[in-house]
Amino acid sequence: MGPDVTRQQNAQLKILHLLNDGGDELSARIIEAHARDHQVRVVNLRERELSYEQLVDEIFAHDKVVSW
Secondary structure, three states, X not given: OOHHHHXXXXXXXXXXXXXXXXXXXXXXXXXXXXXHHOXXXXXXXXXXXXXXXXXXXXXXXXXXEEEO
16 A cells, blocks of 8 residues: 555544434444544534535535435
8 A cells, every 4th residue: 555545544534424313323323433533523403503504514514424
């Protein structure tokens, strides 16, 4: 492996988790695992804490988006 590949493997991702129906045990475990090595933000869509525009901005500001 070259240095670029190694650097990419060690890079910290910004991961956005969108909870459509609230969280459950599986989503909590995966979010916890992601949070060990990456920057994680969790948005519970049921709580309507963000406007549509803010949500779109968050989606584009993250490297990976997971919808539950």
